Amino acid sequence: MPSDPQSSPAIIQVRDLTLGFGGRPLLKDLCFDIAPGEIFVILGGSGCGKSTLLKHLIGLYEPMAGSVTIGGEVFTGTEGQARRDILRRFGVMYQMGALFGSMTLLDNVRLPLEEFTDLPDEAMDLVARLKLQLVGLAGFERHLPAEISGGMQKRTAIARAMALDPDILFLDEPSAGLDPITSAELDQLILRLSRILGITFVVVTHELPSIFTIADRVIMLDKETQGILAEGDPAQLRDHSEHPWVRRFFNREATEAS
Numbered sequence: 001m002p003s004d005p006q007s008s009p010a011i012i013q014v015r016d017l018t019l020g021f022g023g024r025p026l027l028k029d030l031c032f033d034i035a036p037g038e039i040f041v042i043l044g045g046s047g048c049g050k051s052t053l054l055k056h057l058i059g060l061y062e063p064m065a066g067s068v069t070i071g072g073e074v075f076t077g078t079e080g081q082a083r084r085d086i087l088r089r090f091g092v093m094y095q096m097g098a099l100f101g102s103m104t105l106l107d108n109v110r111l112p113l114e115e116f117t118d119l120p121d122e123a124m125d126l127v128a129r130l131k132l133q134l135v136g137l138a139g140f141e142r143h144l145p146a147e148i149s150g151g152m153q154k155r156t157a158i159a160r161a162m163a164l165d166p167d168i169l170f171l172d173e174p175s176a177g178l179d180p181i182t183s184a185e186l187d188q189l190i191l192r193l194s195r196i197l198g199i200t201f202v203v204v205t206h207e208l209p210s211i212f213t214i215a216d217r218v219i220m221l222d223k224e225t226q227g228i229l230a231e232g233d234p235a236q237l238r239d240h241s242e243h244p245w246v247r248r249f250f251n252r253e254a255t256e257a258s
């Protein structure tokens with residue numbers, strides 16, 4: 001079961017984070033915590049900076065100000081072995097899965113093991129097979145990405161992100177391009193991995209059914225104020241948020257102007 005957010009120290013701490021491009025801030029002074037085992041979802045209107053925030057959390061971009069701490073270690077600005085140690089603690093699934101098309105599923109999942117470990121060849125194969133099995137893809141090890149469905153490609157990307165037994169998985173729009181049934185199956189996989197392995201998930205998604213199925217907690221980013229408009233349980237926010245825009249978002253209602 002996910003830990004009670006109140007009882008465990010945060011696995012991710014974001015403090016006074018300001019981020020943007022070309023000296024122009026997109027989001028300012030963000031502060032939030034993510035608890036171990038939580039499924040945490042980042043929401044907001046198009047272009048408000050959800051993916052950019054995710055890229056800051058995983059260290060792809062350096063912030064204009066503030067810090068990200070992962071597992072008690074300050075990640076922002078950390079270099080060398082200390083940075084590699086933090087990188088090993090999380091896996092990432094990018095928006096379209098980003099599998100290498102010329103490599104089998106097994107070789108795709110082996111990649112992080114080759115980069116970060118000196119395990120013998122057979123051990124890497126064994127670990128990669130186990131990860132594929134965990135996402136329901138036993139028997140597909142020798143397939144190429146083009147030979148499997150979109151949902152299976154997403155699951156392979158999750159298996160690869162789990163290769164190093166991470167504490168945290170970051171997923172950028174995992175349902176993008178999937179039909180509603182495949183998307184619902186992916187939600188169930190996320191829930192199962194969360195329950196069985198206690199992995200913390202940080203997910204960017206627009207999909208309302210996914211949000212209500214998987215999210216323990218959400219933050220809603222706001223383009224106008226460049227901050228966090230709302231934070232909490234999605235059903236609570238849908239029914240009781242003081243912000244009309246937040247209630248409309250969750251109830252999928254158009255604004256008067258649109």
Ligand SMILES: Nc1ncnc2c1ncn2[C@@H]1O[C@H](COP(=O)(O)OP(=O)(O)OP(=O)(O)O)[C@@H](O)[C@H]1O
Pocket residue numbers: 021026044045046047048049050051052053
């Ligand atoms: N590398 C970059 N350089 C300059 N501007 C960027 C870069 N990446 C994103 N942006 C801009 O930052 C803003 C936020 O983009 P981002 O992709 O983070 O938004 P988002 O909330 O994830 O949007 P969507 O829901 O449409 O995917 C956009 O205006 C985008 O054009």
